[in-house]
Amino acid sequence: MHILVRRYEPSDQEAIEIIYPDAIKEHINPAFLHAMTQPLHITISLFICIGAYLLGGSVILALISGGAWVGLVYCCCYEYYASYVQKRLRTELKDIPGHYLSNPDNCFWVAEAEMDGRRQILGMVAVKAKDDGDGKKHGELLRMSVLSTCRRAGLGQQLAKTAEDFCKERSFTKIILSTSSTQRAAVALYNKMGFKLVLVHTQSERPKWLVWMSKVKILYMEKIM
Numbered sequence: 001m002h003i004l005v006r007r008y009e010p011s012d013q014e015a016i017e018i019i020y021p022d023a024i025k026e027h028i029n030p031a032f033l034h035a036m037t038q039p040l041h042i043t044i045s046l047f048i049c050i051g052a053y054l055l056g057g058s059v060i061l062a063l064i065s066g067g068a069w070v071g072l073v074y075c076c077c078y079e080y081y082a083s084y085v086q087k088r089l090r091t092e093l094k095d096i097p098g099h100y101l102s103n104p105d106n107c108f109w110v111a112e113a114e115m116d117g118r119r120q121i122l123g124m125v126a127v128k129a130k131d132d133g134d135g136k137k138h139g140e141l142l143r144m145s146v147l148s149t150c151r152r153a154g155l156g157q158q159l160a161k162t163a164e165d166f167c168k169e170r171s172f173t174k175i176i177l178s179t180s181s182t183q184r185a186a187v188a189l190y191n192k193m194g195f196k197l198v199l200v201h202t203q204s205e206r207p208k209w210l211v212w213m214s215k216v217k218i219l220y221m222e223k224i225m
């Protein structure tokens, strides 16, 4: 299959609005499993079940109370990723030319291939330039996503290489990115591409309680050019 990585065109919009949310929301279940296996969340679950049993004297009440807690943790994990996706879809992904193509130091690419006789979008990636503060610039890699049925065929690597070459051409000092602790495939891809983990933190645009409940960590990685 011949894959072409090219700049965004308006006709790609519909595919992007499907591939990107699907690729990010697939981290909800792994995040939930991770959160529920943390010692603190296990302790809280047991505490709620035992507490409800002792207070109400009913196994059913204990199970319902424990289930409500588990449901709340799931909702938090869902919200963690879904709210992020919604914000991107309402802002930058709604106007890709305005956000990524109006400045020559930014770019948005899609990977396209001919499948079943028609061109199909299989993935995307973007770069946004940021000032280093000393007249130089670095690039931030964003929106890396590959259609779930086309994974492990080198497409992610091809997209990352495209973004990296773009940064090199512009003499950017480095390329940075943020991903989350549950995005294991992404972390493996970036490690393979030579990115180094620089910082693990929990600061994000989400409310602090949501971050605490979902137990997701942000990984900041960079590759010096």
Ligand SMILES: CC(C)(COP(=O)(O)OP(=O)(O)OC[C@H]1O[C@@H](n2cnc3c(N)ncnc32)[C@H](O)[C@@H]1OP(=O)(O)O)[C@@H](O)C(=O)NCCC(=O)NCCS
Residues within 6 Å of the ligand: 023, 024, 143, 144, 145, 146, 147, 150, 151, 152, 153, 154, 155, 156, 157, 158, 178, 179, 180, 183, 184, 185, 186, 187, 188, 189, 190, 192
């Ligand atoms: C991350 C993602 C873009 C990778 O795309 P891909 O096309 O499958 O990646 P590639 O086939 O180019 O893989 C390159 C290397 O990355 C690593 N890798 C990719 N997926 C992996 C997985 N599921 N498990 C372990 N390693 C993986 C491997 O080292 C792989 O090389 P190999 O196949 O020779 O072993 C894709 O999994 C995806 O869209 N995930 C959901 C969205 C996401 O998390 N995006 C990142 C936002 S920061």
